[in-house]
Amino acid sequence: MRLGPRVATIVVNYRHHNDTVRCLNSLQASTDVDQQLIVVDNTEPEFARADLADLLDPAVRTISAGGNIGFAAGCNLGINAALTTHAEFVWLVNPDAVVDPSTLSHLLATADEHPDAGVIGCRILDDGKPPRILFNGGVIEGKGSTLHADAGKFDHDVADSSVREVDYVTGACLLVRRHVIRQIGLIPEEYFLYYEETDFCLHAQRAGWRTIMAPHTRIWHYKRSTGKLPTPYYIYYMCRNRVHFSQRFFSAAFDEIEAELSPFIEGWGRRIAIHAPHLTGSFEKLVQIALADGRDGRLGRRDDISDFTFI
Template sequence: MNKVYIIVLNWNGWQDTVECVESCQKLTYPNFRILIVDNGSSDGSEAILRNRFPDIEFIQTGANLGYAGGNNIGIRYALAHGADYIWLLNNDTTVTPDALTALVDVAEKNPQVGIGGSKIYFYNKPKTLWFAGGHIDFHSGETLHMGMGDLDTGQFDYRREVDYITGCSLLARRNLIETIGLMDEEYFLYFEETAWCVKASLAGYKVVFVPESVIYHKESGSTGARSPLFYYYMTRNRLYFLKNFGRKVKWLKRFYSDFRGIAQFIKNDPCWGQKTRAITQGYLDFFRGRMGQRK
């Protein structure tokens, strides 16, 4: 039976992590290990989680290394301890008992499947979709969560290849990681899993949406919903993604879209100043080659 390591990355969010881990403990898949990776939390998370889950493996990174950096540490550990599959799971999620079994079953039936992802509902709206597969516009860098905000009527209940799987719930097979390497830590936050999926596709692996695997997501636990920090990383990292993976990039369309967004902020958003500065700094840092964590 294949061994799966479930990596749950925590940063100042032990309450969510407790709920996530407790839901994972009810999984029906017979051979999994949970690994909590704490990204240098300052809210007492490490002591609380170690005390709450004394039998669960735990790594302290010592600093906030971002989504890619923290998860990469967990992935290295899992591979060194014999993992056949890695399941990256946001700490602000809860899982259904068969969620992992469904992902592994699909991967085992087709060795070309390198990455699989779940159907994801909003945590507080359990029949409303948050993610049913990802689409990328490689000309502009726009990404789309298919079905987001739609009431689930079964319209996405079929397995299919997609452009990307959200890092909220992403199963990766061992030989894929050994082939394409770990996630790019230059992103720090956002787009790193999207780039990883594109690299998987370019290496000949399939990236597959698995609707039988179901989880629930609280959304935006790390940066706040549409906060200035969100706009900074999304702006900068989208440009970085386009530089690395774009196809016939329509740069003027990209610039126009972002600055039209700024105009909308100025017109409608009381926090327009902060968000405008965030987008502007995202552009400046990209052109200066300043990646990683925002300084």
């Protein structure tokens, strides 16, 4: 006999309350309602335009982080609350996502069919008509290069009928067993943003758990971070954290990591050269800082990244 809900669903809000309300509405429309909804608010007090709790159903538990403590730390606040409910699973969902009503049911059915799977993910689509795939399983190549399977393909063109083992699952939609968290611990917070869920999946695999994709699952991700130019925090944390991740799991030398990062850096550099050539110097300086911090083992939040403006 269970003492609480089977699933504790965690959404980490950051500034955009309307996104989170839309996400929660879709979660509450799930065909499987055996879930406790938990929202962690990472919004800084100076950017809070409303009390998030006032916008949500009273049944939703809200937790204030007191500010932007990072994605993993926000998730961990929710996970610690979830563990007190004795939930069998924790489900992480991005606030800018809309969930198909049947997704949770399919995730749980897949977990039941594969008890050795500790982390289960779903197909993530954009909001196009027809939608294209953003994520259909994570692949790790070389010394830590990551890519999303089937990215850019139309959803209806890619078969979806069987469980697949993958290298990692993105934190935009990640179902994890309570036993995995009890065994390996919480999501690593030192990354602050990006690569933390990849680290978590590999850690779980080293502990003997499989990472799989569940068929017939869909969420739509209304990403705010897309555009012609990258945000400074995206460039900084992606480069710095890639160094940390590759050294941790692949014992990669810095020159190997830098070589594998070159296509990422050069690709964004070309975009900036085309759309904002006067900011090329700032971009190159930011990359140098990120790589140096990665090499020196500097982790966590770095506040001065907001000083770089090339968006």
